[in-house]
Amino acid sequence: MPSQSPAERYQAARERLVESRTEFGSFKDTFDFELDEFQIEACKSLEAGQGVLVAAPTGAGKTIVGEFAVYLALARGLKAFYTTPIKALSNQKYAELAAKYGARDVGLLTGDTSINPEAAIVVMTTEVLRNMLYASSEALDDLAFVVMDEVHYLADRFRGAVWEEVIIHLPSEVQLVSLSATVSNAEEFGAWLDTVRGSTTVIVSEHRPVPLWQHVMVGKDIVDLFAGDTSFDELDVRQDATPAVNTELTELARVESQNRQRGRFAHGGRGARGRGQQRRGGPAKPSFGHSDAGQSPVRSASRPQVIQALDRAGLLPAITFIFSRAACDAAVRQCVDFGLSLTTEAERAEISARVDQASQEIPSDDLDVLGYWSWREGLLRGVAAHHAGMLPTFKELVETLFVDGLVRAVFATETLALGVNMPARSVVLEKLEKFNGESHVNVTAGEYTQLTGRAGRRGIDVEGHAVVLWQPGTDPGAVAGLASRRTYPLNSSFRPTYNMSINLIAQFGRGRAREILESSFAQFQADRSVVGLAKQVRSREASLNGYQESMTCHLGDFSEYARLRRELSDLESSAAQQRSRTRRDAVDESLASLRPGDVVEVSSGRSPGYAVVVATDTHSAESRPIVLTQGRDTRRLSRQDLDGPIMAQGHLRIPKQFNLRQAKDRKNLVAALEHAIRGIAAAPASREASFVSTRSAEQEKKITELRRQLRAHPCHGCSERESHARWSERWWRLRRETDDLMRQIQGRTGTIAKTFDRVCEVLRSYDFLETGPDQQLRPTQAGQRLRRIYGEKDLLIALCLREGAFDRLDANELAAFASALVYQAKREERGLRPRLPSAELESSVDILVTAWSRLEDQESQAKLPLTSEPELGLVWPMIKWARGRHLEAVLEGTDLAAGDFVRWAKQVIDLLDQLAGVPALAPQTRRTCLEAIEHVRRGVVAYSALAA
Template identity: 40%
Template sequence: MDSIDADASVLVAAPTGSGKTLIAEYAIARARSLGLRAFYTTPIKALSNQKFRDLQNLYGAHKVGLVTGDNAVNPEAPVVVMTTEVLRNMIYSQSTRLDDLGVVILDEVHYLQDAYRGPVWEEVIIQLDPEVQLVCLSATVSNADEVGDWLSTVRGRTDVVVETTRPIELVNHFALFDNASKQCEMFETVISGEPNRHVQRLLSNASQTRGRSSHVGGKKPRRFSSPTRPEIVELLEDNSMLPAIVFIFSRAQCEDAVHSCMKAGIVLTTLEEESLIREIVERHCENLTQDDKDALEFHNFIDDVASGISCHHAGMIPMFKEAVEECFVQGLVKVVFATETLAVGINMPARAVVIEKLTKYTGEHHQLLRASEFTQLTGRAGRRGLDDIGHAISLWNPFVDFEQVVGLALSRSFRLSSAFRPTCNMAVNMVRNHSLDGAHHILNLSFAQFQADKDVVTSEASLEGRKRELLLLERAMADKDSLDQSANSSGTTASSVEAEISLRSLRPGDIVMFDASNIRGRGLIISTAARRSGIRLTVVTPSRKILDVMAKDLRSLPLKAGHTDLPVPFEPARTEFIRESATRLTKARIDETMGKPMEEDRGPRVIDSPLSHKSIKRLRNEIEQMENRVGNRAGSVGSRFMDVIHMLEELNYVSDWKLNEKGEMLAGIFHESDLLIVEVMNRGLLDNLSVNDLVAVLSTLVYEPRGGDTGGAPRWPNEQVRQRFKKIERVSEQVQSIQHERGMHQHRAPNGGLAFETAAWANGRPLSKILDVDLTPGDFVRSMRQLIDLLRQIVATTSNPSLRDTAEHAAKALDHGVVAAASGASGK
């Protein structure tokens, strides 16, 4: 918090439940007290929705907004929650909503190692106005100092706060079912930092006995097995470990787990709790029609939840998931069978966490969980203020040795690595907003480049500082004549350049002598903010007035006269804070150097430098030499970027570092298949279609079958849609071939598995006629919301009036029933 008060950015790496949220709330409160906006970014929409509700409860509904790809609620609010992609898009479009931005909270910043989302985080960190304060919240990572070093290099002072000790002690357990005694047994995995010897002997003896057996038909049946799901629930209840989350890496298995518990007759709620649960679920689902409820098997869902047991996975509609989350947080639902997505930031702590299997299918084979994944899952164990100990339980598995379980329990290694790679959308936005040298400069500031060669990033940061100095020198030269004339007439007026530099060198706590239009005499700076109109100081006077001072207000350069600590806590909106600040200002001793100009050691060396062509020439030479050194050392990131540029030139998106019409379209399409989408648009494959046919065709670019399963031959609403898809397939293959030749990431192939259902939904067909065993409600709703988002991007980017009109009507045609209700679920 002291770092935030000092206008420094911060990286906070700490375990779940350590109080990172408090840091974010403090930064938001400080920004609001200074009249600045605060953005809270998250990696996924579900977490954005939850943070939106939390901050609404804290600040009031009218003070908090939400912006996701398909939804906007109160976007002009002083505090706005959004996904990181939304902020990236705002930066590229140079949105005016960034003008008065004071702080950005990047929650779950360790997501920058995510293969798909990671590059977006680095784009934001590098390109966000350097005067905007960053508060980066992360899980505990072993290379936090390296991440902090990179942040400091590219953004200025960034303080690193690392906490490795959990606020609630975590005890790891190992559970199994003993087929000899017919009992579930549970042991501590680690004792005094060493593997539990009793478990080792137990498993070793069982293995030896089975190996020596002369049992007919081969080896003797295993003595141990994994407990069934009802047995797990009973084990947790018997050991007072509820509420609990049981992680299962399969949506279908999560559903099966609930059904098996229901079949076993397990009920974990009282009659009063059951009544409260039904009330909560009905409230969350009040916007669903009866047909929707029938299609979603609502009555089965509410009966399951009312028993105190539920599941939570991406195949569920948002209203169902949010109802489960609220019931669990209130302690009404006692067991949730969930996929690993629940571990990503959503605030659902439990007393115990069970990991059913320590291996996960990657699409090709099963592999042991990484230490970082194990840590994230078990991080949900232990509720702050409610539990003294959190419990993490791993179940016996014939394919995982006990030593591997111990290794995960003891591991503290979680190294953050960059996943940054240039994308087509990134490239065209670089062309639109930067010179070629400027684009390479930004790429050379990436964390990927920092991890490959720290010196390149450091040199780029120094080079940027020299270029700012040169710009100020050149402006000062141009301003010199008018400055001389002004000085002759008044004798005291400061040049705007000198004044800006003087204000930039000041920090909160500095005591300054002012000669300005609104203050003459001593003032204490309590905050500084960089706006497009210039530096703004917020100043307290001895008479307890609060004033804003900018360069335009100054009659002469301010003089630093001393420094004092600001009152703690930093609450400038409170009368007590202002009174104490004024008292400290009055009592402070003035430096003997008060009558001399301020030291310029913290800003560009302009005031002390002779404003001459010789100094400018010398600085230009220095910059040229630095550029040559950086150019010789910059490596793979820049090369990959140029591969993308050359491909875009080949496809007529870019010419001579300028965007062609296709390039302008691509700059506004934010999608993993962005290049394919623009190629399809440009070749007229979306033209002259009805609303129903347009959504069916576009669904082939959005729909992603789970597990790579094509689901057999697609159903087509008509022959025209099928023919358009065949043409899109050919375009896709052409683009993929070019991407492959250049060694680039290839877009996902189009898939027609949702075309018929999408057209039917746009035509008003009820949900009960849409869903089938292969299409879960959550997947369908998510695909429709993504398609609506894409349609709105097409409306904003196409130059074809007919397509624009059809796309606009198509977005409205899809936005009804459960799809519309899902969008509004978080905004109630």
Template identity: 45%
Template sequence: MTFTTHLDEFRAGLKFPLDDFQIQGCTAVENDRGVLVCAPTGAGKTIVGEFAVSLALQRGTKCFYTTPIKALSNQKYHDLVKAHGEDAVGLLTGDVSINHGADIIVMTTEVLRNMIYAQSDTLERLSYVVMDEIHFLSDKSRGAVWEEVILGLHDSVQVIGLSATVSNSEEFGRWLATVRGDTEVIVTDHRPVPLDQWMMVGKRVYPLFEPGTDGEVNRALEAHIERIDGEELQRGRDDFARRQSFRSRAHGEDFSRSGRPRPQDRFRPLGRPEVLDVLRGMDMLPSITFIFSRLGCDSALAQCLRSRLVLTSQQEAEEIAAIVDAGVSEIPEEDLKVLGFRQWKAALCRGFAAHHAGMLPAFRHIVEELFTKGLVRAVFATETLALGINMPARSVILEKLVKYDGEGHVDLTPGQYTQLTGRAGRRGIDVIGNAVVQWALAMDPARVAGLASTRTYPLNSTFAPGYNMSVNLLKTIGFEPAHRLLEKSFAQFQADGSVVGEVREIERAEEAERNTEAELIQALSAEGIPSENPIEEFLSYIQLRRDLSTEEKRAKRFAIEQREKEVVAVLSKLQLGDVIAMPGKKRPILAVVITPASNARDPKPLIVMESGWSGRVDPQAFALAPQVVGSMRVPRGVIANPRRASRQVKEMFARNSFPRPKKLRDTARNRPTEKVKALRTALKDHPAHYWPQVEDLARIGERLMRERDKVAQLQSKVSAATDTLGREFDRILELLSEMDYVEFDESNTPRITEEGERLALIHNESDLLVAQCLRRGIWDNLDPAELAGVVSMCTFENRRESRGEAEGATDAMVDAMNHTIRIWEQLASDEQRHRLPITRYPEAGFALAIHQWTAGAPLGYCMAAANECGAELTPGDFVRQARQVIDLLEQVRKTAYNDETARHARQAIDAIRRGVVAIGT
């Protein structure tokens, strides 16, 4: 058969027809255009990436397929090997290297970033880079790597971005087109397997939406929930009544027979086994239940194990057991006991499992294999399962709509809800997918409907320069291009986009400024003003008027403040019987103090006026400070009840003669300051002061000044928003220069030093701390196990906050750990001085455990050591942390100043890579 295009040949080899968006994406790739495909989970967007792989092989070029996590890289590697054979495909994930010279290489994004900075020969003939889950660039901790890759790839490389549906896809596509060239944005909301939304209330499962409506909540569901809420409210009232009924309880009254609901009848969501049983009866299995904690997943599994739930046949259980035994054959028996293997296998054989990052990788892979084969029917998983791993189910179950984000419990966003429920519905297997939310008290179905209806979320950059990035940019492209590259980042693009409104305002303000300036020139010309530069001369006059007005207002405010202070001072000192003269409309009014003020800061004395009015007065009532003009004896009756004694007070004033001032003195009069006098003189001396029609001209001049001010303010605001990355880059270079990783030449251009070359090879969150420790030699003279333990301080991050004392196995190890902390303290101080983010504190919680493992101790012993140090590790955590130590030890081996340290790093790597750490990568 003859094909016109490679796409025709590619389509002929598929077992299913392509959707329109897939054809559009593949066509763009074949036409040598970049492409961004935004589609729901399970829509089949990876087809576009797989076509790029096929096209590269057909054209004799290379294609890299990048993913955010190793599990997804492993899965994609096996998929491509099935399609193209082992010789054509390689895998690079930091700790795994398979066929690295292949034309098709699957890798984590960090590996590609490191290749770009190292200017690796592997990049030769590279024509396509597929970036799966490209929306991961919004990840707080690792998202910046995606932008480093996109910006660092050669212009000849086409980027194929595969993303979940994001609300700002056009913005992201415009940025890709700006930095990568011609890029087509393809967005679809189509799901090949439609998704039904359900809500489970007890054992009843309701459609979330009213049939035949556009997003209206199911009325039967709302009615049922309202009835439950009403019953719960009544139960609350009954409980209160019961607590108040001592007498009834003392007489043994049986409330359970009184017709009122009993406590055991209260609404409670079903347990996990019951939920699965209900869904099995509705033919909704297999299912994934998302639980936002590892402990929650393990607890759900234990709950099912304690029940009588069995989801498999005897034949299926035997097949599962065989697959499980083969998958763990290389794990020592003593380690299997520590891993709780017997219970885990029992759960699998009954058809249910947990899946989370805390599990041993080998165990996770077995769960994925069994679920994909349809042998496991229920999985309890954390949200990491939703990130690209090909484990679709018929149904997804959500028990809660809140999750812990590392700082507190927050509501799920529409994007997170869409990502999780997107796992429901298996293409080619299911006709429909199901998203099931378990209702609980106080859960609002309308809010769930809102989450289900909003299918997009914004993609926001987390890109920022760091130490390793900065020296690598200097090394590879130089200072000025590095500045330009940072300014081309999506973070910068979004900062610019956020001030688009201000930029448009600038344009409008500049146009208004030009029009007003032309109006002023015309008015000056009409008056025949003789001047070489009448505009600027007149504006200098307007500025004098502005300055004078400002100073006069300031002087007036000062006088008012002084007057208020004087009023407070006088009122606070008044005593019983003092007669005061207060401001009046025509003349001062006399009054006698009955009760002095009790608060000197806010004095409010009680007075009786000569008219007989009585009451408290506060400072705000006085325009001028009152004056004491005499005193009189006040009878007790007046003091006790001044209102009833008003006639008596009038008579007292009539009998006594007090000097009444014609007007009160204003000791804080608004007198011109020296600055006001100087400005008034300058104003009178200015030539424009005597121009004809000066007031009419001044109105135009004032308007022109306001418009110029507005332009300047907006430009300042935009400048502040768009230059942050460049300024941070400069501050990083200043600090690196102080530490001799960077030096400035005669033209003040920075370049990296020999120490900077080593820093460029350290790809770690604490890169500068690692470099400083190696440079100062504090990690020298350690044996391999000690070195592994100390190095772990720069890779380990405890799940709970802890800064205990460094605990090591030997004195040399403890000394090195303490020195590492001291270097961090110095570094943190320098970073604070340069207004840079503080490097993460070096945590010692994993040091003793990895030391013991490197020294040959069994898994159980090492896990116990970790937990004693407060690390709270699961087996999966242990393996992941051990592999991170291996990764950093590889970098230590390449960058150590001491040959013995480099050799010990190599020995430590070999010692760590054994048993569970070496299996299931």
């Protein structure tokens, strides 16, 4: 780099002096490393008063921009909210900010957890902020910044709409900091933010601070996915520099495909580089070896062997993603049984002390059912699972031990990829297929990017490593396709819900509510797609004008003449179809009317001529009688054998002992048939004649009139008539295509507002909305209750409140009943309705099921998404828990994991807390809700205060 001139050095020093006097300059000085360019640009835009959208890879340091918003709020004596999609991430961010700025200035709100909610900085789940906005909470006063971490979560089809609600409803003076994974349409999302939030700077960075190498693990050997000596992240993709797939892998796939059952395979390979700061030596050169005849050329390594191979290559700590909770737990057991140990004696002592401290409040009676001992043994060896079925306390300790380098191998489900701070040197994907709750589907490029983004710890590793385990049938090209697509589109999942709609009407009225909904990202994307369709329409309209000109006739209006030709053609085609249907029906009717002994003449098909019916078919939809021909052959008659209806032309008596299989009987019957044929003096009147005349007189009249008009039209005598007609047909086909596009545009325009209108009609039908004296829609008293109920079954819960389903229950029964409104059973767990613990609960569930059935009918008629059926699988465990039973007794006979039960229990608490705050609720019901909360919030539920 050339040395700077004195003037350049002076200018650089002056810029540094100016920056040091800004809030960003002070903030930057709090770090002992240089910020990246995208971080600097985003922070400066934020200080200048703009909103920012930062789209960058996982681990790139996006959260520094969010932390600067927090810093600005504190420096200016204002508030900042830091929102996340999941409670685990909120818990983690709260701990980080509290450690940096002090617990006095930082709070946490996650629905079931409230710590210092009046603080200047509050970390919360996005749903909590949405609820604040609808309730016009005083906590919004002096709010200056909202950070939306993992904002790409708005694509989630179940909960993503909450992000858009918050973005739309935030006061205009609040600056929004949106942090997203790298998405391919960041500019589109930024353009929408600019529309609804004002000036927004879009900053996209595809640079990973820690380069990512891609590998495939073949047996126990780690092989590079791509050829070449440059990681994919370091290539300039704009120069089409995407590397080729490693030929060793493509050759392996070819040989495996050809010799799956037999053959031998011998191949050498170049292993993963294992660069960077590694604890042990690099990987050995792979040798796929030889396979016995009939065996696969690759013998898969066990899970402990995979970890050993990574350890030898210096690629630990590692996260192995397995899309099954049970398989994650099984992987830990396998490593323990294998004797794998990744820790020193000193590390085991520290782990033991931290485990004992974290679990000291857990009742000893619950340790076995929580799987405590196997969990502890795995941790001592440096191995752990991480999934939603674990107790939150266990998960949090796994996270901290992993970050501190004491746990070096974690087997996790994909939920870990949602922003939890657990970076690793390498990430392993056991399979590229997962079960999505309904079927097994392939991992998408976006999911692959999100999962492998955990590899490479900034400031620790020089590079990260992603490893896909070779499975039978692996396609290296498909793996390379996933690995080389660094971005994925962000598509809105927004739709108006009952709670959202009634809150909008209450605050803004129906007209303004429609406008607000039409400003959603979902409608923004729909409108943008309409722009493309409209462009196609304009292009086709231009072509239509050209066709119109080409079919112009000097003798008259050819468009009118073409219309007559088309009407005549359509009518004649319709008449022909009608004749065909009538003929078919007449033929079927004639075949069904035949009886044994009837002599018939078969007009076409195989062996035409006379035949005698020997049996009829009365059991099938199409009658196909069996006949004996003059040539003594037997066959079934069908409509394909006839030109028209068939009728008996004589009749023979068939002996009672006649056997079609006997040649003698067939010979005698054919002789009788020959005699009958000679005796037929003349064929009876053909039914075909009457059939031909079945075309309606009205149709004939119209066809005749159209032909007359066509001959009388001036253009009929044009010498270029057929040339004009060809242009006319092209015009007509293009006109139909253009009209189809116009219908698509009409269907997409205002789709969100149309859904909103249908939601409003359902709410009106249930008297949750009414027309006021000013002729405007407004919530009724029942509607006001619905405003405070959030969740997938919001309207169903409000209906149960109105029907008194909660009123006759005691606290324990109420907790059990609430579980039916939040629990979502796995598909295989759904079954018959169980016997319920009490008559009162039976009665309440009857009200619930009836209300749901009626609501589903209403939603079907309104063409709205259906409210899911209430699930009763948690009723018995929840009432046992509320009655004070031990966790082991509660989970006995169920497939529930302890962590799952805690998670559902916290959702029950959240619902009961919502109900306790519903307006005009009966005082006794409110007291029962609060009592039920206390019954549920105990034991593992209580001490798992920071839930996942």
